[in-house]
Amino acid sequence: MRILVVEDDRRTADYIAKGLIEAGHVCDVIDDGHDALFQATREQYDVMVVDRMVPGLDGLSVVKAVRAAKIKTPAIFLTSVGGVDDRVEGLEAGGDDYLTKPFAFSELLARVNALARRPPVQDQKTLLKIADLALDLIRRQVTRHGQPIELQPREFTLLEVLMRGEGRVLTRTMLLERVWDFHFDPKTSVVETHISRLRAKIDKPFEVPLLHTVRNTGYCLHAPR
Missing domain, CATH: 1.10.10.10 (Winged helix-like DNA-binding domain superfamily/Winged helix DNA-binding domain)
Incomplete structure (x- = not known):
């Protein structure tokens, strides 16, 4: 799978990317919301992993804009903002899943794989x-x-x-x-x-x-x- 990771903390981004690549996936890492939105609308991804607190354009706005562009790529929010209202806000913005930090990579990978197994939507190619x-x-x-x-x-x-x-x-x-x-x-x-x-x-x-x-x-x- 090809996965877009939107994360501005370098250590966290490297940790996620290393694990996803070792699992056999292609991984693009972006640390700015505006750049992430450009990348998500220009390239085709199977899953997006999005931190809510990124510079330029916050992760919530990135996913909202991606959905407004009629792009159905599954998105999982990965963030330290984990209140009930925050999770609801993320899901209503177009997120498909929500995982709070700190997290176990094995759980993130399982959730990413679960999203990828969902029936394909629109012009997503599996x-x-x-x-x-x-x-x-x-x-x-x-x-x-x-x-x-x-x-x-x-x-x-x-x-x-x-x-x-x-x-x-x-x-x-x-x-x-x-x-x-x-x-x-x-x-x-x-x-x-x-x-x-x-x-x-x-x-x-x-x-x-x-x-x-x-x-x-x-x-x-x-x-x-």
């Missing part, structure tokens, strides 16, 4: 398809030409990112940020290694390649042209 390649986000299954493909969690996340960007070239830096949450170059071949492993599973056993290397630029997943 099944990604390119040609005969299919990725089911709910069942966490990948098939090509009807044949099941076993992927490691990081390979699954990498494939999800590539499929969501169908037809677009994704640079090494973009993949490091979206798959590994690296906002710096670790000077390793981690991207190239995982691309090679992924290609061996989704392309090499089949006649038509879908995953393409764009020299000196990045990688692109697209149907035959």
Whole structure:
């Protein structure tokens, strides 16, 4: 899944992001409400985790604006503001769940997964398809030409990112940020290694390649042209 985390406390944000990435999810972290609203309306997410007390535009206003834009992405408020009236206010603003700090990451992850299992709404995609390649986000299954493909969690996340960007070239830096949450170059071949492993599973056993290397630029997943 791709998850948007709106949290201005760096330690808390890093803690959440690390756990979500280890669970095999793509995680974007934003520490400002205005930036979060822009990101939520520009990109497609499966779940949003939103702190109410963020600068720029508070989390309650972010979710209200997202709902006003007809975006149905499930949202869970994660905040130290935990009175009954506060929880009611959050749910009435368009939140789907409410968890107060301090919290156990295992509970947050369970709630995020529960929200993702809800029936898809509007144009949310839980099944990604390119040609005969299919990725089911709910069942966490990948098939090509009807044949099941076993992927490691990081390979699954990498494939999800590539499929969501169908037809677009994704640079090494973009993949490091979206798959590994690296906002710096670790000077390793981690991207190239995982691309090679992924290609061996989704392309090499089949006649038509879908995953393409764009020299000196990045990688692109697209149907035959």
